[in-house]
Structures are given as structure tokens and as C-alpha cells.
Amino acid sequence: MTDHAHMNCEALLGSLSEYIDGELSLELCREIEKHLAGCENCRVVLNTTRRTIDLVQSPAESVPVPDDVRERLFKRLNLDDYIKPNS
Numbered sequence: 001m002t003d004h005a006h007m008n009c010e011a012l013l014g015s016l017s018e019y020i021d022g023e024l025s026l027e028l029c030r031e032i033e034k035h036l037a038g039c040e041n042c043r044v045v046l047n048t049t050r051r052t053i054d055l056v057q058s059p060a061e062s063v064p065v066p067d068d069v070r071e072r073l074f075k076r077l078n079l080d081d082y083i084k085p086n087s
């Protein structure tokens, strides 16, 4: 199983959290970025995951997401505690 040249969607999504966390080697990051450049599906997953992580990691920051969307997302993530009427 030497599939270094072309990462497939399954492999990419399996490493996605490490990629976002910056835990992958430069070489693997390049492979992922190469795949992302040609795969809209994985781009969407990456963007959604990043946004979710941003929301979770910085609930105090102002996030350009409508309140109802945020509320729905947080409910799905069972993070109701983060939903506060912050003026």
C-alpha cells in the first residue's frame, strides 16, 4: 500500500483533524492540499470542520455566523453551554 502520490478522499478525511491541528508532516500537508485543490467535496468538509473547531475553541470571539445557525450547530454538538446571550 504505497499510495503517496495521490491521496484519496478516505485517507484525507482520516487525517483531517491532524491536518487542521498542524500535526502532519510538511509532505503530508502538501499531499492534502494537492488533493483539496481538485476535490470540492473534501474542501467543503475541511471548511465545515475548521469552522466548527473555531466555534468550539473560541466561543468568546466574535464569529461571523448568524445566531440561529450557530445555535443549531452548537445544539448538534451538544455544546449548549456555549450559547450565551452575549449582548
Ligand SMILES: [Zn+2]
Residues within 6 Å of the ligand: 008, 009, 012, 035, 039, 041, 042
Ligand atoms: Zn477528496
